[in-house]
Amino acid sequence: MRVAVLGGDGYCGWATALYLSKKGHSVAIVDNFIRRQWDHELGVETLTPIRTLAERLRVWRDLTGNQIELFVGDVTDYDFLSSCIQTFGPEGVVHFAEQRAAPYSMIDRKHAVFTQVNNVVGTLNLLYALREFQPDCHLVKLGTMGEYGTPNIDIEEGYITIEHNGRKDVLPYPKQAGSFYHLSKVHDSHNIMFCCKIWGLRATDLNQGVVYGTITDEVALDEALINRFDYDEVFGTVLNRYCVEAAVGVPLTVYGKGGQTRGFLDLRDTVRCIEIALLNPAGRGEFRVFNQFTEQFSVLQLAEMVQAAGAKLGLEVRVEHLPDPRVEAEEHYYNAKHSKLIELGLKAHLLSDSLLDSLMNIALRYRDRIDATKMMPQVNWRNARNARRPGASADVAASGPQLAAVGANANRAK
């Protein structure tokens, strides 16, 4: 199958591109390297020393004989994106090309507006390009479990049957996203559903949980193929960040009580889920939603698991409860369905002791590259502007002039 991976230089995108190439698909990567640019902006580096995409692709070709095509440009540029679609002629498009960090979207107004415009316009452009030039192509879009928030009822996969006043309908599951980033994915989902309806496009929205791990079989073939491993407070997902914190001997940064429960999955399952979706495409006009995760954990449970894994390696791991920089329920009901991908053949890699050991070992192996000042949260949801200063924490930021101003103005206006 001809598959274009938009955002193929990123964390999930790179692993997906290699996996699909290894499985015999014709793969093209579309990327503008903005993920690397964000590292410069934030003054952080991935734990793992990733190579340039040119070198990655050259090594992959030398090792496997498989040529991954490359289109360098921005999906918000319609001339560029539509020419990629026309030139490559994909049967499937995997769309990772979005700003994907909640804290990044909450830094300030400019980052919020950038995130929503970048993500919404990129996806609108892709929908139009498919409509105009490749209308039978299957769009596999990365959404997020965060679109649902934490409702007090079970979370279904995209839709829910509602009985109300004696009548019944199947409707889109209500969305309660928790950051401007997560909201951008909600906007995307609504836009995609509409385009499937009016233009007969085929789309699968993968509402993905929090991904952990960095090694896949393909990435492991050569040091030059190594994947990103982000541990900073902005782009580092929680389990990866905990492992780095344990390795470098700083306390694990649990936000608030730690009862925040989410769906999680191994990066090796991400790439497999993508292929399952591609091999079982949505029908013409169908907007299909899969919840893409394998297990639920609270962030405190994960911290305790990392603590135990660290002890086995002789590390003394402490857990610190920080004031939650996010506005979210710290204890809540959470039961999210995730059976559709399993029914299509997903065999999950569950979070085991051995996997945690290997994650810890990666963190230890690259310990010299860790900047221990990058893990404390500096982006507080309650602030309109977060100055990301070296050594500052969200706790400090939250007590600064921004929140004080709320109270002052509130009094004045009364």
Next chain:
Amino acid sequence: MRVAVLGGDGYCGWATALYLSKKGHSVAIVDNFIRRQWDHELGVETLTPIRTLAERLRVWRDLTGNQIELFVGDVTDYDFLSSCIQTFGPEGVVHFAEQRAAPYSMIDRKHAVFTQVNNVVGTLNLLYALREFQPDCHLVKLGTMGEYGTPNIDIEEGYITIEHNGRKDVLPYPKQAGSFYHLSKVHDSHNIMFCCKIWGLRATDLNQGVVYGTITDEVALDEALINRFDYDEVFGTVLNRYCVEAAVGVPLTVYGKGGQTRGFLDLRDTVRCIEIALLNPAGRGEFRVFNQFTEQFSVLQLAEMVQAAGAKLGLEVRVEHLPDPRVEAEEHYYNAKHSKLIELGLKAHLLSDSLLDSLMNIALRYRDRIDATKMMPQVNWRNARNARRPGASADVAASGPQLAAVGANANRAK
């Protein structure tokens, strides 16, 4: 009360600004005149000869002694908008400053992207400006009944109680919007709800039905205060358009079977609803939704009412069923709640024979200004690009190269 009306030079905005000024509120208009620019782009004019905003405001001041302040600029420009908020210090902001025509958003990709970026960024900017400079100010945001689509269950006001698998929660009502414009309002609603939660802002989302009429008590005071009356296929709302069609002797343009049922309201009720919302503000952190309409009609019912009103005036009015240029159910269940504004004191102006007579008389009075080529739909939802050519219709456009291309590509990709 100090009230800023964003988009105060537009159809609902102008009537609202005058009404609030007459009722003794201190009013400021914020507008960039883009609504007038769209007339130039589309080659259309409002039926009524509206004056410049400068003249309108001068006449209003001379007649009433009330000075309406004016800020000229674009709400997507944060420096401009935030300085308006700081300078004027509103206790309430009424936000009409969005691109509000579904067909305009469906012309092509650029119009879709413009509509969503313009509306989403303008609202994000407003949320940040309130958070930073006027956090106790009450945001009254114009949403649309079109956010809900046409579900097979009763439509509630913003939220619905869902019982599911033995548990219960009150969740945002599922959204199924029917154009990129309506979707932009869905995006806004999600963003505003989130900001109320994280920043404690107060907001009322008025999910407004289709507005008809042009005269309010204030507008009627002087010819120079006359309001817009759009009848073209892009910006003309259905009942206004029918009246103009009847006056000029062309068939009423009913899309499809005409069973499309929507909520409607008189412009005089729009302005009253806005004041009711302002006088009964949402609490800190509350995101409140009111469905703002007074009666439900199908578009065919309205056509038959206009036909009857025309007969009384000696006009022979024909009804023509055109192929529906929109992708929508032409027959469906529709029962939308709208009791909250009534509970707060709204006394509705229902659509009566006498009102229809006055609407028809306005259309007849300005009959010489009617361009009879502007009523036939030229924007077809099924096309990625709609060339709005003089005399072309959506029916013709739908059979053009765009839709043919779908079939061709679909075959090629199989």
